[in-house]
Amino acid sequence: MYRRQFMVFGLAATMAAALLGTPTLAADESIIVQSTTSTQNSGLFNELLPKFEKDTGIKANVVAVGTGQAIKNAQNCDGDVLFVHSKPDEVKFVENGHGLKRHDVMYNDFVIVGPKSDLAGVSGMKDVSAALKKIAEASAPFASRGDNSGTHKAELRLWQDAGVDPTQASGTWYRETGSGMGATLNAAAGMGAYALADRGTWISFKNKADMDIVVEGDDKLFNQYGVIAVNPAKCPSVKADAARKFVDWVISPEGQKAIADYKIEGEQLFFPNAGKGQS
Numbered sequence: 001m002y003r004r005q006f007m008v009f010g011l012a013a014t015m016a017a018a019l020l021g022t023p024t025l026a027a028d029e030s031i032i033v034q035s036t037t038s039t040q041n042s043g044l045f046n047e048l049l050p051k052f053e054k055d056t057g058i059k060a061n062v063v064a065v066g067t068g069q070a071i072k073n074a075q076n077c078d079g080d081v082l083f084v085h086s087k088p089d090e091v092k093f094v095e096n097g098h099g100l101k102r103h104d105v106m107y108n109d110f111v112i113v114g115p116k117s118d119l120a121g122v123s124g125m126k127d128v129s130a131a132l133k134k135i136a137e138a139s140a141p142f143a144s145r146g147d148n149s150g151t152h153k154a155e156l157r158l159w160q161d162a163g164v165d166p167t168q169a170s171g172t173w174y175r176e177t178g179s180g181m182g183a184t185l186n187a188a189a190g191m192g193a194y195a196l197a198d199r200g201t202w203i204s205f206k207n208k209a210d211m212d213i214v215v216e217g218d219d220k221l222f223n224q225y226g227v228i229a230v231n232p233a234k235c236p237s238v239k240a241d242a243a244r245k246f247v248d249w250v251i252s253p254e255g256q257k258a259i260a261d262y263k264i265e266g267e268q269l270f271f272p273n274a275g276k277g278q279s
Helices: 002-020 037-041 044-056 067-075 087-095 128-137 150-161 181-191 199-204 240-250 253-261
Strands: 030-035 059-064 081-084 099-115 142-144 174-176 194-198 211-215 222-230
Touching (some): 030 067, 037 059, 037 181, 044 240, 044 253, 067 081, 081 240, 087 222, 099 128, 128 150, 150 194, 240 253
Parallel strands (some): 030 059
Antiparallel strands (some): 081 222
């Protein structure tokens, strides 16, 4: 579906450019990257992709959805590259033959944000399991993405580690938005709720209202991103050469520097680590 849409858009753009006499990229010099809302909402791709296009001549069109949906889209051959943050699912994607080699790209961390009034009294805690238990015991509002994204998967693992099943409280203090990270943070701000967010999206989030980071620093909050070229043996429509160039560029010194250089108000959002733990 996404590939067909981008092909239509690309054809329209090519025709318009031809009429205007402006140069265009060939149709085979564009790829679809199935990725997460966090990489898009944080502004990273706005910084990264123009540099990739300048270096390679390849245009990358991003479909920003939750990790679970991005993986499904890639399995359905609606993409050339997968760039997400749920390593167990990424490894399974490769093991099942849908993707070629998986590479670590970068990391940041998750944080729990919440209102400064801090109904559950968790502000300043470093133990995320203990903090989540306190939130549940206080029946304090918690906004979950509830969308099978990488962040949602990480959140459910953290609740499980805490020995809490928040879904039993669905619709009461536990609110599943079914939305991306930005929309969920907006919902949390509106209802005075806690939420799990990746730090990159939180830094770039403009509607913080009276919210702040209340829990951070636990090793369990580590957030790794990976990149995988879709396997052309499974998806003959994949632009394998261009996809390989994207993967190679992102994990190259140039791509890694571009990731490290991306900052908002002097704060680095992602930390490159290609080659330090790929599988």
